[in-house]
Amino acid sequence: MIATDLFIAARNLARHTRRNLLLASAIGGVTAMLVLLGGLTTGMREAMLHSATTLMTGHVNLAGFFKITSGTAAPIVAGWEKPWDAVKDRIPELDYMAPRGRGWAKAVADGGSMDLVLAGVELSREPGFHKVIQVVDGSLEELGKPGTILLFQDQAKRLGVKPGDTLTLSAPTTRGASNTADVRVAAVARNIGLLSAFNAFIPADTLRQLYQLKAGTTGAVQIYLKDPADSAKVAARLRAALRDAGWRVMDPDPQPYWQKLMFKVNAEDWTGQKLDVTTWEDEMSFLSWIVTAVTWLGNVLVTVLMVIVAVGIVNTLAIAIRERTREIGTLRAIGMQRTQVLRLTLLEAFLLGLGGAVAGALLGAAVGAGLNGAGIELPETMQYFLLQRNLHLAIHPGQVAVYVAFVTALTTVAASWPSAYAARMRPVTAMHHVG
Numbered sequence: 001m002i003a004t005d006l007f008i009a010a011r012n013l014a015r016h017t018r019r020n021l022l023l024a025s026a027i028g029g030v031t032a033m034l035v036l037l038g039g040l041t042t043g044m045r046e047a048m049l050h051s052a053t054t055l056m057t058g059h060v061n062l063a064g065f066f067k068i069t070s071g072t073a074a075p076i077v078a079g080w081e082k083p084w085d086a087v088k089d090r091i092p093e094l095d096y097m098a099p100r101g102r103g104w105a106k107a108v109a110d111g112g113s114m115d116l117v118l119a120g121v122e123l124s125r126e127p128g129f130h131k132v133i134q135v136v137d138g139s140l141e142e143l144g145k146p147g148t149i150l151l152f153q154d155q156a157k158r159l160g161v162k163p164g165d166t167l168t169l170s171a172p173t174t175r176g177a178s179n180t181a182d183v184r185v186a187a188v189a190r191n192i193g194l195l196s197a198f199n200a201f202i203p204a205d206t207l208r209q210l211y212q213l214k215a216g217t218t219g220a221v222q223i224y225l226k227d228p229a230d231s232a233k234v235a236a237r238l239r240a241a242l243r244d245a246g247w248r249v250m251d252p253d254p255q256p257y258w259q260k261l262m263f264k265v266n267a268e269d270w271t272g273q274k275l276d277v278t279t280w281e282d283e284m285s286f287l288s289w290i291v292t293a294v295t296w297l298g299n300v301l302v303t304v305l306m307v308i309v310a311v312g313i314v315n316t317l318a319i320a321i322r323e324r325t326r327e328i329g330t331l332r333a334i335g336m337q338r339t340q341v342l343r344l345t346l347l348e349a350f351l352l353g354l355g356g357a358v359a360g361a362l363l364g365a366a367v368g369a370g371l372n373g374a375g376i377e378l379p380e381t382m383q384y385f386l387l388q389r390n391l392h393l394a395i396h397p398g399q400v401a402v403y404v405a406f407v408t409a410l411t412t413v414a415a416s417w418p419s420a421y422a423a424r425m426r427p428v429t430a431m432h433h434v435g
Helices: 002-014 017-055 081-090 140-144 153-159 204-211 228-244 257-263 285-323 325-333 338-374 380-386 397-414 416-424 427-431
Strands: 060-069 072-074 094-109 112-121 135-138 148-152 166-172 178-189 199-203 220-225 272-279
Touching: 017 285, 017 338, 017 397, 060 081, 060 228, 060 257, 081 094, 081 228, 094 153, 094 204, 112 153, 112 166, 112 204, 135 140, 140 148, 140 178, 140 199, 148 153, 153 178, 166 204, 178 204, 199 204, 220 228, 228 272, 257 272, 285 397, 338 397, 338 416, 397 416
Parallel strands: 112 199, 148 178
Antiparallel strands: 060 072, 060 220, 060 272, 094 112, 094 166, 094 220, 135 178, 148 199, 166 178
């Protein structure tokens, strides 16, 4: 029965080729736009994950704050190996881990000055570092030497320095005094959007010397997983394990560490060490508005288009039913039930939506692949907010299948009113219809 109905529905669509092709083209255009907009937002999210988990955060972070007095806090973990030893066997998803120092300093050179967020790195522990950082001048290996720093292009330009030049870092220590250190520019790296505007890298030992910290002190143990999607459940597991091991652990709070330091931790009445387990999404929450804004803008645009297409579907099917009124009346007179008439008209809409959506999805995927292959370099201002140097659309088959199913379902639902109207017609009235 279903096979027969599908055959009849397909035949009816074929009888009005021009009209249905125009409507299918509209449906395909909307689907293609959905695929491209989805690819853009997914690409931004993946670019953020790829860049952020090198520049600022791991997939999961075993971090914390230390307070000498209740009003003075520092984003450090003293003796980080002890809490790490307590949880490392609880992470079967682990790829690798890397301790990363956290701090900030004012950089002063002959050509200018600026504030920098400093990350203390041990390159031997960070196999992913060289995959993201693209050195344009100098040598990344030089960053492994004490008293060096890696800057990004805009930072080097603002400070007026190049590899081999010296600049002075001035930072407040955990005891409230200021300390300075002269560092040599080891390398200048290519900009990575907004994230590279304020981050710079120095050897972990140099950062500890600047802040007058003991060996074994770090800002966070950055934990990298085989699948970043496991971040939330791993973070929850680590919090429980650390509490069971006797450590004081902060409650989950989806904010970056520097916001907690400025607006929360300093105001709390406690001293000593508290650990804080966060995910990369927590640490990058201050930038999530960019992805959200693009997503909402795309949703509004697609919604408007979908409303227009839905109205077109209703009108087109209403016209088609009007033209076939006598045919429907005849079918009803020879015994076709109302449910079968309803099923036939809905099947027509379903086939029309499915064909248009599949064609649109293929078109969108092809355009996306072409744009990715072209390697279009974005204007500098767009690089800051799209978090990528070259336009990259992340189009995944599963996501495309969801768009096809959504558009097909919407097309079928939009056809429900004219389909119900066709099913309600009385055979005698339909057979005497003229026009």
